[in-house]
Amino acid sequence: MIKKVVTASVLALVGVAALNAGTYNAQAEKDRQALVKYFEKKFANPEKSKNQFFPYTSDKELKDNYAKGLKFNDFRLGSYAFSKEGKSQYDELNEMPPYEDNVDAGEELYNSTKGIKQCFPDPAIAGEYPKFDDKSGKVVTLEAAINDCLKANGQKPWNMKKGKLADLEAYFAAKSKEAGKKVDIKIQSKAAAAAYESGKKIYYSQRGYLKLSCATCHVQGAGERVRREYLSPLLGHTTHFPVYRLKWQGLGTMERRIGGCEKNQGENPHKANSQWVAKMIYFMSYMSNGLPVDGPDIRK
């Protein structure tokens, strides 16, 4: 009898362990696939699906300015994937990319900053971050990893929103793009799955005095226009950072952009090095898994 109980318990434990090992990213993968399906359906034929997805957009605009039949890979371009007018302006700007000097400055920093080469022997790592560190129980963004490396080498951390850190990140992104790397975010433990879920909840929860969630604009609202600008889709959001924004007249990180969005929502922005922001980027980046790294890039 005892033997049978022990056998049953061992089998159950092995079963649970196997279940968890294989399913840490199961929910995230389900979410990602549903998101891809949603955006592909939304942008299959905007003119035809006006009533369902674009009730506030005129027939003329949908006919003249919206591309049809977008597929997964197209979403790496953000709103330029569907806006014909935006795409033509984007192509013009990219004839002389304003971020090229930043990539060069990043390469210089990579070679000259104490410890950086040792911490990141392969610079083509832009698609691998954020990572979940099981030891500390924290999500580590690329920006945080760079600053951790600097601190470990006795140096002061850099501003996580712009400047040197954005330049170095631009170099990492350029090398990743050159190597044909794709976004490849891993969820390999129970704690990592919990951090992902937390980031997802933050993304979809309404906050601020305007009671907006990130999804209000970038999932349900993606493709709609606010004044002259089109709202970009969540799918592909993290592929092209750091970005050179015309509004900033310079390069900025994902953390910088999120801070701007939080202000627009009517809430006090979270600190760039907070786990709140890191968890949200972890969720957002997982949603872009499989898309090519496309940074650095230009945005309005």
Place this chain on the structure above:
Amino acid sequence: MKTMIKVATILGLGAALAISASAEEVTPMVKEAAKLDVKKVCDVKANGLKKVLAVAEKYNPEAVKLGVEFKRLGITNSVYIKGLKKAIAKKEKKVTLHYKAKGKKKQKTFPVDYATWRACTFAVRSLQQVDEAQKTWRLAVPGDGYKF
């Protein structure tokens, strides 16, 4: 033996699912704020400035702690409350709020009763939204509550 394996597997599955679920924090103060009628508790005419400001002072620190404090046109609710405490103590009709935006020092002046109402509604609503979000956030997730 088969029954035991079934029971153990069901227990195991249950445990795995329970572990995977994320329990987001709804604090006792969030629950308390959720029960308030914001129009009533923040009514300056009915309750007076001091009482309405006290509501803001009670709930806003929790909003700060939970990372959901409201900010409008560069001014956080904490700045409203700080400025109002001084203005109400001095029985002033207007309050000048000092804040920083894009690294620059700025200031704006508001009528005290209006700013007090705002500070109170911002404090209470920020917590009420935390409570509401527990029931609504999944409704926006494609493949979950959002059908398309």
